[in-house]
Amino acid sequence: MKSFLSGMALVMAMAAPVAAETRYDRNLEKAVMDIVASKMGNIRGGFSYKQVPQMVVLTGGEPVAAEPRSQASNDDGLMPAVERPVSRTVF
Structure with missing residues (x-):
């Protein structure tokens, strides 16, 4: 029973980093979107809603x-x- 519980604890310890989510920076995303939008400039086409x-x-x-x-x-x-005709002979 001890070995089973020790094994389960080891598996849980190994699985913890896998289940962790990557850190997400919303400020970085906003900065990247501003930079890309400024570089696109007049390339973007389209119509205004009016x-x-x-x-x-x-x-x-x-x-x-x-x-x-x-x-x-x-x-x-x-x-x-x-x-060419296909040869039907298989060697």
Whole structure:
């Protein structure tokens, strides 16, 4: 019984640091948020709550026709990619 209680005490002593939470500094978090916000500056976009987004309709020109391409011939020295048959023999 003594060894069981000693073992349980040892396990509890070893588990105590694992269960401890990391210290959290709210002042540090606020300072970091202020620094990041100041560095972002005008990068941040968005609308104020009073501003309504305005949609813009683009008036495009006439579509441009693509030039017809010449067909590739088979006399360029290249071969088409073909998969080899898979060998079913297992060694």
